[in-house]
Amino acid sequence: MALEYSDNEMMAISAGRFIKDGDIVFAGTGVSMLAATAAKRIYAPRAVIFFETGGIDPSLDEIPMAVSDLRVMSGTCLNSGLIEAFSIVGHRKLHTIAFLGAAQIDKYGNLNTTSIGDYHRPKTRFSGSGGACDVASFASGVITFMLHEKRRFVEKLDYLTSVGWYKGGDTRQKLGLARGGALAVVTNLGVMRFDDTTKEMYLDEYYPGVTIDKIIENTGFNIDVSKARQAAAPTELELMILRNEVDPQRLICKA
């Protein structure tokens, strides 16, 4: 019998599979917290999770609800502050992977978490950059969580909060951002990656039960699907660890 699982669970597992032992993982709020915690518990026990607020390698016995949550300060190797945290994200000795979320994304993986409509009098205002712009500028790679909807996968962002591959090709490097860029986009439908040369988004994996057409329909720009393959469904073990150990109160798993 096929296992049942929620979108957030599939997303957390898909993103978690990217993390390797030794990676320094920067986690934001929401699914990103779930994915980071799951990655450490399931795939990469020697990965280090840290937060922009300054908490480094917390034990995460309970899932944090915000990046300032008291749980990111508990069982850490070091508690510091924002400036110290950003000195880690961009450190030339470290391989840092950041998990972010966004309201809009374009085909080069640039993100909007600021507003929809006119910047000065927006139709919808969001939280703003927080540390996202900083992390997108400095990390070795960014994995973004998105709801896969046409209005979110757009040709042109209403506001460019965090730079991915900028205008494609080598434009990111030319800006003066020496490393990093968008590594992957994990949605409720599948996983997108970016072409090595053009830096345009392509479909890498679609989830079991999702069609390629559905992804094309829900993407607001042309997306290359020629390399797409079906993703492996979450295993019983992955789901068990996620539900019993990472998020037993189903605070994030549920959605």
Add this chain to the structure above:
Amino acid sequence: MGNNMEIADKLMNLDDAVRRFIKNGSQIALGGFTIVRNPMAVAYEIIRQGIKDLHIVCHSHGQALDVLIGAGCVKRLEIAYGGNGRYAPTCIRFKKAIQQGGIEFEDYSNYQMSLRFLAGALNIPFIPTKSGLGSDLLNLEGFSKEIRKERKVARKKLAVMQNPFIEDKDEVVLLPALTPDVALIHVQYIGEDGTVRIKGLTFADIEQAKSADIVIVTCEEIVPRSFIRLDPDQNSLPPFFVDAIIKLPYGAHPTGCFGFYDYDPKHLNMYKVLAEDDNKFKEYLDEWVYGVKNHEEYLNKIGSNMLLKIKANPVLGYAVGLDRR
């Protein structure tokens, strides 16, 4: 024990400290981060005293920012993020104020704001970073030309310049320093000598405090000099940075305070619902801010039952198993 001689001139009541140091139009740096160590009791007192036209400067802020905006105390805002974690991914009154054109705002990032406080603390006029190159944080200014002429507002949001130390193209972003009138921080301990100790994460509180003209610190406990000096590696600020000390247990409620209490999920969930509606938000303020004379009355209203539920495990720092739905 109980010898507060050294800090006698700084120890004051909440209402006196606010009346003395916070004026209409003051530029205020808010300590804490989203749902942790917000200077809530001070924010409530600012609202009760009807102080207006505040210019708030902060990185990622949540509950204190949102009630201050909702109560109409804030005219101007320089900010990186307005959110309450899972309890309001975007702060509700903050969102409404911006959408309705009710507030002057300027966006920066967390690192940029932290660096701006650091520059103020170091007494340098600006500070460089690589963060934000290519983003709209650099392309769009929130403040008008008129606002940029005003007191404690930088003449430009930021500037981009070529690294002067190499020939190859290498651009950096220059950020203007912040020197707020007042920094508000809530901490766990103040020694009888006035030394400040923050437990858990310090966020940018230390930089904020050092960048400000006046520092108001509310604390959970005032502890003996012998205790705070036994392990000075743990301390955050020397006494001479602090201008006002107010002992206010649970002074960050409904936000959390590491080692003392967790955030209050019930209160934050209630707030989330009420803040969505203008009339209900007024009722919230009437009940929880204007309707209580002081912090003690506020705590009585929260009730010992809830205060026990959110009480932190002193070893782990948070309330283990707290129902956070």
